[in-house]
Amino acid sequence: MNIALMCHNRKQELMVQFCTAYCGVLSKHTVCATNATGRMVAEATGLPVNLFLSHEHGGIEQIGQRIIYNEIDMVLFFNYPKDTDMDDSVMYISRLCDEHSVPMATNVATAELLIHGLARGDLDWRIGMNPNRVPFAL
Known part of the structure; x- marks a missing residue:
């Protein structure tokens, strides 16, 4: 399965902790992420993470396109609801999912x-x- 990871900057540490805790499960699947999140997860867990652009440079849209083409099987998008900066991105991915x-x-x-x-x-x-499907690749 192909799993996409995204998160608000304030939730990056939580995403890293989550991926560390579930590294055994994630290691059996293909993980992709927006750039900063993916780098942090890969560094902390040793998991191979396919990196998209940062969310500011179109990474959310890249993942969205993979959802449209049925190349993503699960999305983990840790949101920070007190900050509305990413509301459009969350809604975009949510609608596609x-x-x-x-x-x-x-x-x-x-x-x-x-x-x-x-x-x-x-x-x-x-x-x-x-x-x-073939294994996910960028």
């Missing part, structure tokens, strides 16, 4: 539910959405 039936978490509680489901195989139905 809703339209293309891609599970999305915007907080650590929901992310834990998704990651446990991923580990149990509850999200294997996503494989049927694109059975000819």
